Amino acid sequence: MGLTDYLGKKRRLMIVKEVEFGVYLGNKDDKVLLPKKQVPKDVEVGDPVEVFLYKDSSDRLIATTQEPKITLDELAVLKVADTGRIGAFLDWGLEKDLLLPFKEQTERVEKGDRCLVSLYIDKSGRLCATMKVYQLLRTDSPYKKDDMVSGTVYELSRDFGVFVAVDDQYSAMIPKREVYGKMYIGQRIEARVTAVKPDGKLDLSIRGKIPEQMDADADKVFGRIEKNGGMLPFTDKADPERIKSEMGMSKAAFKRAVGRLLKQGKIQIDNEVGKIFAVNKNR
Numbered sequence: 001m002g003l004t005d006y007l008g009k010k011r012r013l014m015i016v017k018e019v020e021f022g023v024y025l026g027n028k029d030d031k032v033l034l035p036k037k038q039v040p041k042d043v044e045v046g047d048p049v050e051v052f053l054y055k056d057s058s059d060r061l062i063a064t065t066q067e068p069k070i071t072l073d074e075l076a077v078l079k080v081a082d083t084g085r086i087g088a089f090l091d092w093g094l095e096k097d098l099l100l101p102f103k104e105q106t107e108r109v110e111k112g113d114r115c116l117v118s119l120y121i122d123k124s125g126r127l128c129a130t131m132k133v134y135q136l137l138r139t140d141s142p143y144k145k146d147d148m149v150s151g152t153v154y155e156l157s158r159d160f161g162v163f164v165a166v167d168d169q170y171s172a173m174i175p176k177r178e179v180y181g182k183m184y185i186g187q188r189i190e191a192r193v194t195a196v197k198p199d200g201k202l203d204l205s206i207r208g209k210i211p212e213q214m215d216a217d218a219d220k221v222f223g224r225i226e227k228n229g230g231m232l233p234f235t236d237k238a239d240p241e242r243i244k245s246e247m248g249m250s251k252a253a254f255k256r257a258v259g260r261l262l263k264q265g266k267i268q269i270d271n272e273v274g275k276i277f278a279v280n281k282n283r
C-alpha cells in the first residue's frame with residue numbers, strides 16, 4: 001500500500017530524511033512531508049512519528065501531528081467556520097478547514113452552526129465532509145424501550161419526522177406525530193426510547209411517559225391560562241393543528257392535561273363561548 005492509501009487516516013511512519021523545512025516520513029520510494037513546525041522535539045532519522053495524512057491547499061499529500069476531530073469514515077459533530085461559493089467549511093482541528101460541499105448538505109448550514117458529518121474522499125481525491133450519514137449509523141445500540149438517551153439531530157423530513165444520531169452513532173428517529181416545536185440540524189436533544197424496531201433502529205419521543213408528561217402538560221396549560229389573565233381562548237374541542245401550534249402538544253395530550261386540571265378544580269370550561277377559565281378568576 002502507498003501512502004496515499006492512508007489519506008484521512010492516522011499512521012505511524014518513520015523519519016527517513018531531515019530537510020530545512022521539516023522531515024520526510026515513509027520510505028525512500030514513498031515519502032510525505034511533515035512541516036518543521038509539526039516535528040516533535042528530539043526526534044531523528046529512524047524514529048517513528050504518529051501523524052494524520054491529508055492534503056494541503058495545493059492538493060499535495062502532507063502529514064500533521066495535530067489531532068483531527070474526525071478521521072476517514074468516522075462521525076463527528078463539527079462547527080461551521082465559514083461558508084463560500086462551493087459549500088461550507090468546518091473546523092476539524094487542522095489549519096486548513098474541511099469542505100462540506102452544498103450537494104452533501106441535507107439542510108443549508110451557516111457560520112456558527114454545528115452538524116453531524118462523516119469524512120470521505122471525493123472523486124478528485126480530496127477529503128470532504130458529508131451530512132448524509134444515515135447509512136453509516138449503527139443499529140446495535142444497547143438501549144431498550146423507555147431508556148433516556150441523548151443525540152444530535154442530523155436531518156429533518158416533512159414526511160417522516162426528525163432523524164437523530166443517538167450518542168452520535170446509533171440510528172434513531174422522532175416520528176412525525178411526536179415532533180413538537182421547532183427543531184434544527186445540529187440540535188442536541190434528550191429523548192425517551194419508545195420502540196426498538198426489528199432492524200435495531202430506535203423510535204424516540206421528546207415527551208415523557210404519559211403519567212409524568214400529564215403533570216408537565218397540565219402545568220404548561222395552567223401557566224398559559226394564568227399568563228392570559230385567567231383564560232384560554234379555546235377548549236379541548238379545538239382543531240388539533242391549533243392545539244399543536246398554540247400549545248406544542250397533541251390534542252390527546254391537551255385533553256389529558258385539561259382533564260387533570262378539571263379534576264384538581266383549577267379550571268372550568270365554558271363550551272358556549274369555547275373558552276377555558278381559571279377557577280376564581282374574573283371573566
